[in-house]
Amino acid sequence: MVESARMPQVWIYVVAMTVLKLCGTEEVIADPDPSLCNEIGTGAPVVFIQGVREDITNGSVIDYVNLTGTPQQIDLRIKTPSEYLDFNSATRAIILKKPVDLDNSTNVPSIYIVLDCVVKGAQVLNIPVRVTVIVTDINDNAPIFLKPIYTVEISELTPVGTTIVTDILATDADKDNSFIEYSILPGPNSTYFDIPIPAQGKVTLNRSLDYDRGQRAMTVVIMAKDHPANGDPQFNTTVLLKVNITDGDDQNPKFLHPVYEGTVLENATRNTQVHMFTPIFAIDQDTGINTGVLYTIERSDSTDTGDSSYFYIDHRTGNIFVQKDTLFRGREFFFQVKATQQDNPDRNALAGVKIRVQASNVNPPKFLKDTYFATLVENVPIGTSVLTVSAKDMDFDGSQPQGSYLRYSLRPGKGSDRFQIGEQKPIQHC
Known part of the structure; x- marks a missing residue:
């Protein structure tokens, strides 16, 4: 029997490694430049723009925000919107979006907008920048008198130099140009009155008056003129002053x-x-x-x-x-x-x-004759004297002419309409 060969044991250890990648694409700046977002020249995140006239047109560029920091370092954007101002982030321009009328009592001479200055690369660094625009009033309104007409009543005996009117007053909606001077315009009655202090609307009597010579009422024209401090054109307005003159006890x-x-x-x-x-x-x-x-x-x-x-x-x-x-x-x-x-x-x-x-009139007059006769031819001209009659009054003392108290007349009768008689004048044929 053949004995199998034994293989040696080999242990292989695999180490798993995880590569961790830092999230984010921008480098963290631990300590940003403290001068960023400050106005150049002041070193503070506050911008003041002065000398802007109130008549600037809507949409006009008022000025540019000039802060430290390049576009690669900072971004500017609107933080708090303004009723009157807009901001262009690309050009950093402050733009008027609504006209400002300082003559409107609800408006103030300064308007503002708040911007956010964002420092690039900073974890949380948004710096608010307040941009304040100071608006200058212009002279675009004429003065206005408080009354449509002023009336005063004075005696003809008022001494020359007396102040007869103290309440003439005009106002000017241009707050920065509200200095007003008053004067009397030339006219038929202007020399009778004077405004000795032009800055005050007080009128004095300059000449004597005489009611008994027909001076019953006089009218003069008062002018109010403003004086703008910035060289703008002047405006003026006028009002009538009526002076009623009363009779004084100066005649016997x-x-x-x-x-x-x-x-x-x-x-x-x-x-x-x-x-x-x-x-x-x-x-x-x-x-x-x-x-x-x-x-x-x-x-x-x-x-x-x-x-x-x-x-x-x-x-x-x-x-x-x-x-x-x-x-x-x-x-x-x-x-x-x-x-x-x-x-x-x-x-x-x-x-x-x-x-x-x-003398007492107790006796009737008596003619000097009982009967008077006269003869006329038929073709006698009209107006011919026929005869003269005369009477006497026994009450007459002879110191006055008879005609001063005796009067003659014809009684109606036949032919009486052909004659006429005048007072102590000869009878005439008519």
Whole structure:
């Protein structure tokens, strides 16, 4: 028997090895550059853009964000959206997407947007960058007066230099250009008033007024002009100032006539009213006030026995009455009456009064002839004087012409329509 050959045992050990690969494609930067994402020049992640006018158009590039870090080092993107601003990551441009009107009281002179500055290669390193844009107001509004018209009432006696208006005021929506000056534009009444301090809307009286010469109301034009600080064009607006002028007590009463004449009969008794040819009457020359007057007779004192003592006057009507019943035919009385303003005794005026005593009218007139005859030819021209008649009154004392108290007339009768008679004139054929 053949003995089989024995094979030696060989132990083979296989070692399994796993190759581990680090996940991620970017190299981890343990310590990034601390200067990244800072504004160049300030060294802080804050950007200020100034001098942007409020009239910049929508879509315009306002400025560019200039931060430390190349596009290979940092990325910029919007973190907090803005109502007014947009950002272009590729160009780093700040763009206006909505106009800003600083004249709107809800808007503020600065707008902002917050960006995220992402440092490339850093595990977690997002730095917020606030971009603030300062908007400059421009002068694009005219001043506006608080009232559509200003009205004031002053007396004609107002002294020159008096401030008559203090509330003229205009406002300007341009907050940075709100300095306003006031002036009075040239016109028919402009020299009567003045604005001595242009920065204040206070108007003073520059010339005296006179209500009694027709100055009842005056109108002037007030202009408000702004003064922009940035060289923008100026704007202005105007408003009317109406000044109503009231009458002042600067005139004395005035009688309508310097002398008043009247007559009274010789047999007139006490309290008989004197017949005045024109009523005694005085007016207040301050027509806007038109205060009533009181009438008195001027006397030297209470014991005066002169002409004025024979009469008295009604204080309100100006009628004159007999005070003494011892009047003599033909006598003339002369005295003065005073008209005094009721509310101011210093305002008064004087006028003369002349009263003549006449004979009592107790006798009828009597023609000098009982009958008057005249002969006419048939072809006498119209207008020919036919005859003159004359009468006499026994009550007439001869001191006045007959015509001053006798009046003639024709009684209706046969043929009377062919003639006419004038007062103390010859009868004429008609």
